[in-house]
Amino acid sequence: MVMTKVYSWGRLNAFEHEVIDLSTSLLPHALKHPKSGLAYGMGRSYGDVCLNPDGILWNARTLNHFKHFDAQTGILSCEAGVLIADIQRLMVPKGWMLAVTPGTQSITVGGAIANDIHGKNHHRYGSFGDHVLAFDLLRTDGTSIHCRPQEQSDWFTATVGGMGLTGIITTVHLQLRTVPGPWFNSETLVYQSLEEFFELADGSEDNWEYTVSWIDCFSKHKGRGLFMRANHHQDDRFISQKKKLKIPFTPPFSLINRYSLPLFNALYYYLNAANSGKKISHYESFLYPLDHISEWNRLYGPKGFFQYQCVLPRSTGVETVKSILNEIARSGEGSFLNVLKTFGDRKAPGMMSFPQSGVTLALDFPNKGIRTLQLLTRLDSIVREAEGRLYMAKDARMPKDLFYSGYPRLAEFLQYRDPGISSALSRRLIGD
Numbered sequence: 001m002v003m004t005k006v007y008s009w010g011r012l013n014a015f016e017h018e019v020i021d022l023s024t025s026l027l028p029h030a031l032k033h034p035k036s037g038l039a040y041g042m043g044r045s046y047g048d049v050c051l052n053p054d055g056i057l058w059n060a061r062t063l064n065h066f067k068h069f070d071a072q073t074g075i076l077s078c079e080a081g082v083l084i085a086d087i088q089r090l091m092v093p094k095g096w097m098l099a100v101t102p103g104t105q106s107i108t109v110g111g112a113i114a115n116d117i118h119g120k121n122h123h124r125y126g127s128f129g130d131h132v133l134a135f136d137l138l139r140t141d142g143t144s145i146h147c148r149p150q151e152q153s154d155w156f157t158a159t160v161g162g163m164g165l166t167g168i169i170t171t172v173h174l175q176l177r178t179v180p181g182p183w184f185n186s187e188t189l190v191y192q193s194l195e196e197f198f199e200l201a202d203g204s205e206d207n208w209e210y211t212v213s214w215i216d217c218f219s220k221h222k223g224r225g226l227f228m229r230a231n232h233h234q235d236d237r238f239i240s241q242k243k244k245l246k247i248p249f250t251p252p253f254s255l256i257n258r259y260s261l262p263l264f265n266a267l268y269y270y271l272n273a274a275n276s277g278k279k280i281s282h283y284e285s286f287l288y289p290l291d292h293i294s295e296w297n298r299l300y301g302p303k304g305f306f307q308y309q310c311v312l313p314r315s316t317g318v319e320t321v322k323s324i325l326n327e328i329a330r331s332g333e334g335s336f337l338n339v340l341k342t343f344g345d346r347k348a349p350g351m352m353s354f355p356q357s358g359v360t361l362a363l364d365f366p367n368k369g370i371r372t373l374q375l376l377t378r379l380d381s382i383v384r385e386a387e388g389r390l391y392m393a394k395d396a397r398m399p400k401d402l403f404y405s406g407y408p409r410l411a412e413f414l415q416y417r418d419p420g421i422s423s424a425l426s427r428r429l430i431g432d
């Protein structure tokens, strides 16, 4: 048996796993094993939702075949290991696109369903699960369940956002949406306060499909940032953007540290503020800006980093985000990739889906051990008091009580778990 070291995106720990490549011809035989297993996509989850230390990882990336595309209806059938990037690059020139994608396109369709990922257009299109028409779910006992929102709907809602714990998603049918081409009309606006951010977010909901913002964690003007919004542009010339830079090795210490962070924040703010205004952007630059620097997660050095993403009720959003920023400032720690965005008022498609009406804040902290963990515990208190929740795709350490209070449908979800599947996250938060 060969053991392989596998990281998740936060690179906090590399765990030994036995990795088994999945292929249609080997299923369901490959799932029979005395040890528990877990599907692994691209490992773009930051924490431990995609890890199963000392157990089996089923490499679902190898289920990577496109099956059928209906150019009249926009229905795409493919295996769950197909990459979002491959779908976009194949479909955009045909005038179709995935309705919802996250901030990177280097993820699999299976990973997108299992975390019910959201994008910059949640207020318009909801989350990924809202556009899944059907999928086949293979259980480790060999049974296969064809799930649709209208058929086996309980299995559908348990698996969308179900962290891979209900079975292996093998084949998926997706509803794509039409687009005029790869270009966006985008606009960057500077804001000086959280109140201004919410005004821009609310005021953009009706007329802008994509909205997102970056907030400066270090500025003395608490709550200043850059608000980005975009709509599709009528121009069908197709150009695929190329990767520009790669971080070739992991530096011996974090390049994102207390000295560089204020500088990075200020530089990012001033450079983008100086270039604010309207422009035409390629969809890859607007939707997946970080994909231009491959393996940027190595910049955090050998100890990795924590991502902390919460969603907070809109009614107390200004005050709660202020409290979080103040707590970060008090701690002397900081974050660079600070994303603030509103979610629309929509019912989530999964029992364990993360998005809910309100505002979501995502922050990255270099791992400085106990100091960072103590800060995150203090942020938990603020989120708990505001009745918010944390995102499992980003999590490596949330306390159980915050998980239980954030996900009130947990007991219902547990009925659909596959007993042959387990993850580091499920053992940490659920107990098995």
Ligand SMILES: Cc1cc2nc3c(=O)[nH]c(=O)nc-3n(C[C@H](O)[C@H](O)[C@H](O)COP(=O)(O)OP(=O)(O)OC[C@H]3O[C@@H](n4cnc5c(N)ncnc54)[C@H](O)[C@@H]3O)c2cc1C
Pocket: 009, 038, 039, 040, 041, 042, 043, 044, 045, 046, 049, 050, 060, 080, 081, 101, 102, 103, 104, 106, 107, 108, 109, 110, 111, 112, 114, 115, 116, 117, 118, 119, 163, 164, 165, 167, 168, 169, 170, 290, 393, 394
């Ligand atoms: C730069 C960056 C930006 C991001 N931006 C966003 C964002 O804007 N919004 C957002 O929601 N997320 C975002 N994410 C998180 C990312 O979209 C999710 O973590 C996604 O689930 C990762 O997919 P993956 O294919 O890498 O799956 P993995 O991380 O490998 O696995 C994730 C989960 O999916 C399960 N899984 C994978 N394949 C299958 C399968 N075939 N069957 C059953 N279960 C399966 C795994 O068991 C695991 O529980 C971002 C991540 C990065 C690195």
